Amino acid sequence: MATWSAPGKVFLFGEHAVVFGKPGIAMAIKPRVYVTVRKTRHPPRVRSPYLENCFDIMGVNGSVYIHSQLPSSSGLGSSAAVTVATLSAINDEFDMNYTRADIGDMAYSVEKKVQMGKASLTDTHVSSYGGLVLIKGETKRRLAPQSFQLVIGNTLVSHKTAKLVEMVGEFKKEEPLVVDPILDAIEAVTIRSMYKFDDMKVLGRYMDINHALLEALGVGHPMLTRLVSEARAAGAYGAKMTGAGGGGSMIALCPKRSKNKVASAIEACGGKAIITTIDTDGARKERDYGRNSNSKIRR
Amino acid sequence: MATWSAPGKVFLFGEHAVVFGKPGIAMAIKPRVYVTVRKTRHPPRVRSPYLENCFDIMGVNGSVYIHSQLPSSSGLGSSAAVTVATLSAINDEFDMNYTRADIGDMAYSVEKKVQMGKASLTDTHVSSYGGLVLIKGETKRRLAPQSFQLVIGNTLVSHKTAKLVEMVGEFKKEEPLVVDPILDAIEAVTIRSMYKFDDMKVLGRYMDINHALLEALGVGHPMLTRLVSEARAAGAYGAKMTGAGGGGSMIALCPKRSKNKVASAIEACGGKAIITTIDTDGARKERDYGRNSNSKIRR
Numbered sequence: 001m002a003t004w005s006a007p008g009k010v011f012l013f014g015e016h017a018v019v020f021g022k023p024g025i026a027m028a029i030k031p032r033v034y035v036t037v038r039k040t041r042h043p044p045r046v047r048s049p050y051l052e053n054c055f056d057i058m059g060v061n062g063s064v065y066i067h068s069q070l071p072s073s074s075g076l077g078s079s080a081a082v083t084v085a086t087l088s089a090i091n092d093e094f095d096m097n098y099t100r101a102d103i104g105d106m107a108y109s110v111e112k113k114v115q116m117g118k119a120s121l122t123d124t125h126v127s128s129y130g131g132l133v134l135i136k137g138e139t140k141r142r143l144a145p146q147s148f149q150l151v152i153g154n155t156l157v158s159h160k161t162a163k164l165v166e167m168v169g170e171f172k173k174e175e176p177l178v179v180d181p182i183l184d185a186i187e188a189v190t191i192r193s194m195y196k197f198d199d200m201k202v203l204g205r206y207m208d209i210n211h212a213l214l215e216a217l218g219v220g221h222p223m224l225t226r227l228v229s230e231a232r233a234a235g236a237y238g239a240k241m242t243g244a245g246g247g248g249s250m251i252a253l254c255p256k257r258s259k260n261k262v263a264s265a266i267e268a269c270g271g272k273a274i275i276t277t278i279d280t281d282g283a284r285k286e287r288d289y290g291r292n293s294n295s296k297i298r299r
Numbered sequence: 300m301a302t303w304s305a306p307g308k309v310f311l312f313g314e315h316a317v318v319f320g321k322p323g324i325a326m327a328i329k330p331r332v333y334v335t336v337r338k339t340r341h342p343p344r345v346r347s348p349y350l351e352n353c354f355d356i357m358g359v360n361g362s363v364y365i366h367s368q369l370p371s372s373s374g375l376g377s378s379a380a381v382t383v384a385t386l387s388a389i390n391d392e393f394d395m396n397y398t399r400a401d402i403g404d405m406a407y408s409v410e411k412k413v414q415m416g417k418a419s420l421t422d423t424h425v426s427s428y429g430g431l432v433l434i435k436g437e438t439k440r441r442l443a444p445q446s447f448q449l450v451i452g453n454t455l456v457s458h459k460t461a462k463l464v465e466m467v468g469e470f471k472k473e474e475p476l477v478v479d480p481i482l483d484a485i486e487a488v489t490i491r492s493m494y495k496f497d498d499m500k501v502l503g504r505y506m507d508i509n510h511a512l513l514e515a516l517g518v519g520h521p522m523l524t525r526l527v528s529e530a531r532a533a534g535a536y537g538a539k540m541t542g543a544g545g546g547g548s549m550i551a552l553c554p555k556r557s558k559n560k561v562a563s564a565i566e567a568c569g570g571k572a573i574i575t576t577i578d579t580d581g582a583r584k585e586r587d588y589g590r591n592s593n594s595k596i597r598r
Contacts, residue, residue, distance in 0.1 A: 177487035213512075
C-alpha cells in the first residue's frame with residue numbers, strides 16, 4: 001500500500017494568453033489530493049476515467065482510495081493533482097522507479113486523453129514539482145518561491161475549461177484587432193509582475209489589471225466580478241479570476257492581517273474561501289491517507 | 300429675453316483613448332440644460348465661473364436663469380451644455396449673429412479657461428450640434444443618428460475628470476507595454492462598433508469589452524462595477540462606464556422592453572437612472588424656461 005499526494009495550482013498571471021504562446025505564471029498551492037493505491041487481485045470494475053487511464057498507462061491494476069482537499073471543476077487543477085498523485089502511488093506500490101519527470105509526462109498524457117486533447121501542461125507540471133513556474137509555449141522555468149499570501153474564492157459555479165478556451169480562440173479569429181492587443185497587454189502584465197514580486201501593492205494592481213483584461217476576453221462571470229470586488233473592499237492588494245473563468249475560482253493577494261476578513265467577505269457572498277500560500281513540495285509520499293494530515297486549510 | 304437649451308452627452312466608446320489620438324464615439328442625449336438670458340442694467344455680481352466667462356467672451360452682461368435636467372459632475376457634459384446654452388442665449392438676446400460653429404468654438408474656450416486647459420472638445424461640440432459624433436484628434440465626423448436605447452446610471456460618486464485623465468497619462472508613461480495595447484484594444488472596439496450599429500447584441504458585447512478595458516486602465520470604481528453588473532443582469536445588451544470613470548456615470552444599451560427593469564435595478568443599488576436616447580437637435584431656441592418642457596426624462 002502506498003499513499004502519495006500532489007498539490008493544486010492557481011494561475012497568478014497569464015491564463016488564456018498562454019494558449020497563444022504568451023507567458024503565464026502558475027503556483028502550486030497547499031491544498032492537495034491524497035491517493036492510496038494497493039495491489040489487489042480483484043480491482044474495482046467502475047472507476048473515474050482519470051484513474052482508469054492512470055492504471056492503463058502504467059500497465060498494472062489495483063484499488064484506489066482518494067481524499068481530496070481540492071474542490072473539483074473549480075479551476076484549481078484537481079484532476080491534474082489526482083492524476084499525478086495516483087501515478088506516483090502506483091509507481092511506488094509497484095516499484096516501477098519512474099522519475100518525477102516521467103510521472104509529469106505521463107500525467108499530461110492521461111489528462112490529454114481524458115480531456116480529449118485540451119489538457120493543460122501547466123497543471124500536471126506544477127502539481128508534480130510544486131513551486132512557482134513560468135510557462136511559455138512548451139518551456140517551463142522554475143522561479144524562486146515567493147510567500148504570496150492568497151485567499152482563493154471558489155464561486156461554486158461550474159465551468160468547462162475546454163469550452164472557455166475554445167471560445168477565446170474563436171473570438172480571436174473573429175476579432176483579431178480587438179483580441180490580439182488584449183493578449184499583448186496580458187503578456188506585458190505577466191512579464192512586469194516578475195519584477196515586482198516583492199511589492200505587494202503593485203503586484204495586486206497587476207492582478208486587478210489582469211482580471212479586467214480577462215473580462216475583456218469575455219471569460220468573466222457575475223459571481224467572479226462580485227467576489228473580486230468584495231475581496232478588494234475587504235483589504236486585498238488585488239484580486240483576479242484564476243484559470244479559465246466563466247465560474248471557477250478567483251484569487252486575492254492579501255496582507256496577512258486581512259486574510260480572514262477577505263475570506264469572510266467571500267463566504268458572505270456565497271463563495272467558498274481557502275486561505276493558502278505556496279506549496280514547494282509537489283508530489284510527495286505520505287504516511288497516512290491525508291484525512292489526518294496536519295494542514296491549516298480552511299475548507 | 301432669450302431661452303436656449305443644449306443637450307448632455309455620453310461616450311459610447313473610446314473615452315480616455317481619445318486623449319491619446321485614438322477614435323471615440325460620443326452621442327448627445329435627451330436631457331438638456333435650459334438657459335434664459337436677459338439684458339439688465341445691473342447684472343448679478345457673483346456667478347459661476349462658466350457663466351462669468353460666457354459673458355466675458357461675448358463682451359456683454361445680463362442676468363441668467365438656469366434649469367438643468369443634467370446632474371453636474373456626473374460625466375454627462377453638463378458644464379459644456381450650460382456653456383453652449385448660455386452663449387447661444389446671449390447671442391440671441393444681444394442679436395450678435397454668431398453661427399453654431401462660432402458658439403461651439405467659444406464654448407470650448409470658456410471650458411478650457413475654467414477647467415485650466417483640460418477641457419474636452421467633444422463635450423462642447425456634441426452639445427452644440429447634437430447627434431452622434433466620431434472624434435479623432437482634432438477632427439470630428441458626424442455619423443448617421445442611431446436610435447440606441449440607453450439607460451444612464453449616475454453613481455452619485457463625484458469624480459474629477461482632469462485628475463483621472465492625468466492618472467491614465469502617468470500610467471501610460473510608467474507602463475507603456477501594458478497601457479499601449481489596452482489603448483489599441485479600445486481603438487479596435489471603437490472602430491468595429493461602427494460596423495455593428497444595427498446589431499444590438501454585438502454592440503452590447505463591445506460595450507462590455509470597452510468597460511473591462513477601462514477597468515484595466517485603472518479608472519473603474521466599485522459602484523460603476525456594481526451598476527454595470529446589475530444592468531446586464533436586468534437584461535441590458537451590454538453596459539459600460541461612460542466618461543472619465545472613477546465614479547460618474549455608466550450607460551446600458553437596452554432592449555426597449557427592458558429599459559424600466561434596468562433603470563429599477565440601477566436605482567435599487569443606490570444609483571440614479573435616466574432612461575434616454577439620442578438627441579439630434581443640439582443647441583436650440585426654446586419658448587419657455589424648460590421647467591414645463593415636454594420631456595419624458597426620468598429624473
